[in-house]
Amino acid sequence: MTPPAVPPIETRGLTKRFGPLTAVDSLDLAVERGEVFGFLGPNGAGKTTTIRLLLGFLNPTAGCARVLGSPGADPAVRRRIGYLPAELAFDPRYTAFDLIDFFGDLRGGHDQAFTRTLIDRFQLDPTRPVGDLSTGNRRKVGIVQAFMHRPDLLILDEPTSGLDPLLQQEFHRLIREEVARGATVFLSSHVLPEVEALASRVGILRKGRLITVAAVDDLRRKARQRIEFFTARPVPRGLFEAVPGVRSVVYHDRGVQVLVEGPVDPLIKVAATLTVERIHTPGQDLEDLFLEYYQGGDEQ
């Protein structure tokens, strides 16, 4: 077992350049044992490149990466990792059973009973060649092979793309169970609600750089809220601009839409002077915050 002091994933100054392109730029990351770490970023931010560096598929241009205390190229350490790639390429002739047997052999055995439960839970027909399966079903095969040997570390790259919502729920339950068992999960995604639902901490990657690492709760606290007041009469211009925390105001015929950061109390006090008929609060999630990070709003 890994001593508790060794983080399941640790990178120091991890850098990867492809010619003139810097795909990953001086990444310092430490994922703690037993957590779900959300790795967020738009497509092309360098998430998959980071994962391929972690697993030893790529050599870093500079810096280093360790998984479970060893380089990812070390076969012994890979026995304890479950990997679900973003783009699943199986030999189309394999059936799920073939694949499970083959990977099971390579890993020196797998938990047979658990594997059967997984197949049942994801309603997978293990006797059909993978080439005949739909994208969603192929994804299920990917999930089963990643979890079947009960790894200590799960590296999941866009895990639920192509899964229907019910199975996404099932997948989320599975992750929570594995974490409860003591596994660590590195969850790369560009889908925010998924990360928000599962992760305790997130790192946000943009153009190869880690912009921030924060607890999801902190981000939520910092997140801006969009509040729309529908009023009986048009709102007087200039009413909200000076209110603390207000970042933008859009007036329209039937009311006003305000973007506010931090506590909304001052805003509500001011709004109380209006005849408010209805309040609408779309996007109370982290979407706006992330969009801002993605677009580089942090650098201004």
Place this chain on the structure above:
Amino acid sequence: MTILRRAVRDRRNALLWWMLGLTALNLFTLAFYPTIRGQQDFDELVQQMPEALRAMFGMAEGVSLSSAPGYLWARLFSSLLTILLIVYAIVGGAGLVGGSEEDGTLELILANPVSRLAVALQRFLALLLLLAGLTLVAALTLVAMAAPFSALEGVDPAGLAVAFCGLYSLSALHASVAFAGGAITGRRGPGLAAGTTLAAAGFLAQGLLTAAGAPTWTRNLNPWHWYLEQNLLAFGPRWEAALPALFLAAAPVALGIAVFRRRDLR
């Protein structure tokens, strides 16, 4: 050995078709022999061909093309049988690492507790086994079906055995070069190109250099020459036809694996 077993299993069905194909080739070649057997004017026709062409198709001085050793050597060992086995070897070799990396299946395998060295080496060994099976079937079916056509008359048995060993060694060498091309680049194309270049250059050089009377040492650099230099069926075994190419195959394999172990996957 999981990788090796899997690699053999993956290619099992294709191998059976290849075996069937080579058996058919043997049968057609043998069945055609009685119509050629002892035809003097056929030999006269051959004598009028340019020497390069004769050398290229294994028509040697002093061996009649209408005799069994001359006929089989020209029709099978200097042409189709060799070429087909080499095609099998090149296509197989290029796919082992380059092909599977290109289609994306290699990465998921390498996420398992298995080293790149083990994957590459076991897969190459698997191809050597498959190639051995294919060569063996070609040899056995030829011998088994020859009698009704009297097609082994005057064929040196040891020479015939060495011819098949040489065929195997030469194919293994081409497999190794194609393997290296794929393993170094991570793509199938360069593997196919490397193997095909060796095959085309070696085969053509064998004919042309012999005809042009090039110095012996230049011809001796060519693995095709080791094999084709002299009709093994007529003049008996030569050790250099059977073994050196097989040992030489280790070099491209070692080079390919050395690069593959260190480089980035695609």
